[in-house]
Amino acid sequence: MIYFRLIAASMRSQLQYRVSFTLDTLGAFLSTFVEFLALALAFGRFGGLGGWSIWQIAFLWGLTEAAFGVMDMLFSGFDPASFSQHVRRGTLDQILLRPVNLIVQILASEFVLRRVGRILEGGLIFVLAVANLGIAWTPLKLAYLPLVFASAVAFYGALFVAGATLSFWTTEALEIVNVFTYGGTTMASYPMNIYTDWLRRIFTYVIPTALIIYYPALFFFDLPDPAGLPVWASFLAPLAGFGLLALAFLGFRFGLRRYASTGV
Amino acid sequence: MGAIISLEHLRKTFRVADRPSGRLAGLRGLVAREMRTVTAVDDVSVDIHPGEIVGYLGPNGAGKSTTIKIMTGILVPTSGGVRVNGRVPWRERRAHVAGIGAVFGQRNTLWWDLPVQDSFDLLRHIYAIPAAATRRI
Incomplete structure (x- = not known):
């Protein structure tokens, strides 16, 4: 398939710069891992946060980080910061002139391999969390976990695609999108009950970040929702993740009609 | 034999922001940005038949590139119709671009x-x- 050919070419070119690649990957791993260590140290002082232990938070943190890392690797072509450059410079033309599916081409236009740093960091923290939590695993929980992860990748991908679509109107990358992508991952790394009501509602009903990792986590921990939503709220993640991604791709197709192809 | 390329009353308008130039231009552009509509292609109709070699001339800003970009499926016209090789370029982009070549300078x-x-x-x-x-x- 053409997607894998394009990705392979991109990976080969990135691996031409081995030292740079290794340092970038290590840097991505360390920067977020050290952040988590700082949090863990602070927990030694005050024990818990919103009734959650450090390992329960590590579960949220690790899943969110790893899923965002995978998304950032797969969807970097739609990263609003780089996609808006295509719109601003009119270089989407070259992509539009090739007889390959547009979304496939944009996905393959950038594949940032060094994101494995962030994926490893999230993965390690998640494994540590599971090892220390003593979750009562059931077949349903085991089956649901990979689906939650894939839903999170789709959800953050949808945010990237939506941000990229906005650039057809604004031509600039909108900083506001970062509130929901990078800000959203930070938010999703902590239990929702520590947030004030209006913020929690926005991130449950408008941009459903909470449905993606937090509500499934309640199910994995066998905890009731402090905000009072029924148990099935823990199973909305696939609908929210993949539903939003499908909507985002539809919106992107619509926004493309506004592409102005700057330049001669 | 019918036309291989046919444009019918093709129109394309853009909404553009007027950006002031000169001293403190960037700053003024941030504060007061005036939008206006520019007509790039205004009622162009043409039929080109197989075997014909055609030049499309005009001064800068006449809308030549915009017309070509609509014909290649990059842009969607504001109104009017286009058929190239029997296809509407922006509706069947993939099939369309597979059969054409384009060079932009x-x-x-x-x-x-x-x-x-x-x-x-x-x-x-x-x-x-x-x-x-x-x-x-």
């Missing part, structure tokens, strides 16, 4: 975020052309 020579005049001023400095030898447009 003049990329990367301008500073995209600046008014054209500023780009010319910069290029004049780069090529050390005395101000007296140039004329403001």
Whole structure:
């Protein structure tokens, strides 16, 4: 398939710069891992946060980080910061002139391999969390976990695609999108009950970040929702993740009609 | 034999922001940005038959590239109809571009975020052309 050919070419070119690649990957791993260590140290002082232990938070943190890392690797072509450059410079033309599916081409236009740093960091923290939590695993929980992860990748991908679509109107990358992508991952790394009501509602009903990792986590921990939503709220993640991604791709197709192809 | 390329009353308009140039231009552009509609292609109709070799001439800004970009499926026209090889380019983009070739020139020579005049001023400095030898447009 053409997607894998394009990705392979991109990976080969990135691996031409081995030292740079290794340092970038290590840097991505360390920067977020050290952040988590700082949090863990602070927990030694005050024990818990919103009734959650450090390992329960590590579960949220690790899943969110790893899923965002995978998304950032797969969807970097739609990263609003780089996609808006295509719109601003009119270089989407070259992509539009090739007889390959547009979304496939944009996905393959950038594949940032060094994101494995962030994926490893999230993965390690998640494994540590599971090892220390003593979750009562059931077949349903085991089956649901990979689906939650894939839903999170789709959800953050949808945010990237939506941000990229906005650039057809604004031509600039909108900083506001970062509130929901990078800000959203930070938010999703902590239990929702520590947030004030209006913020929690926005991130449950408008941009459903909470449905993606937090509500499934309640199910994995066998905890009731402090905000009072029924148990099935823990199973909305696939609908929210993949539903939003499908909507985002539809919106992107619509926004493309506004592409102005700057330049001669 | 029927036309292989046919344009019917083709129109394309753009909404553009007027960006002031000169002193403190960037700052003024942030505060007061006026939008206006520019008609790039205005009621173009043409039929081209198989075997014909056609040149499409006009001064800068006449809408040549815009017309070609609509014919290649990059842009969607504001109104009017296009058929190339029996297809509507922007509706069947993939099938369409598989059967055509296109070369666009003049990329990367301008500073995209600046008014054209500023780009010319910069290029004049780069090529050390005395101000007296140039004329403001």
